[in-house]
Amino acid sequence: MTAQPAPAKRTPLAVQAFWLLVARTVGYALTVVLPLLLVRVFSQREYGIFKQAFVIVGTTYALMSMSMNVSAFYFLPRKQEGRSQIALNILLFNAVMGMVPFLLLARYPQVLARIFGGPELVGYARLLGAVMLFTIFPSFIESIATALQD
Numbered sequence: 001m002t003a004q005p006a007p008a009k010r011t012p013l014a015v016q017a018f019w020l021l022v023a024r025t026v027g028y029a030l031t032v033v034l035p036l037l038l039v040r041v042f043s044q045r046e047y048g049i050f051k052q053a054f055v056i057v058g059t060t061y062a063l064m065s066m067s068m069n070v071s072a073f074y075f076l077p078r079k080q081e082g083r084s085q086i087a088l089n090i091l092l093f094n095a096v097m098g099m100v101p102f103l104l105l106a107r108y109p110q111v112l113a114r115i116f117g118g119p120e121l122v123g124y125a126r127l128l129g130a131v132m133l134f135t136i137f138p139s140f141i142e143s144i145a146t147a148l149q150d
Helices: 013-041 044-065 068-078 083-107 111-116 122-147
Strands: none
Touching: 013 044, 044 083, 044 111, 044 122, 068 083, 068 122, 083 111, 083 122, 111 122
């Protein structure tokens, strides 16, 4: 008869929720304080370009991710087998959807001039594409940890 390993001790849900609340509160505080600091550091023109850039990133993230990360909350807790396949599917979807704006802005940076009616962001097109890729692609990591209650 072989000895079975002791089940892993799980952190209580209240503790997990507390740390998630702390992280979200810190994130929210930064989203309130950071613009107040940046408006003091940047000129009005630079701050406008900054805001336009992050309007693009935020809108692209919302559109391209299509809330696919939320499907992890439905599928992962229900299926014990095949979890890795579900996670891989969502990760691949995010990778493909992150590559779309990255490749579009790498190939056609002037699309930003058409959208905003000025050439200010064209020089930042490749960097914005990279930010979009690295925002959309790994966004699933937070969702999978929460869905698995880790």
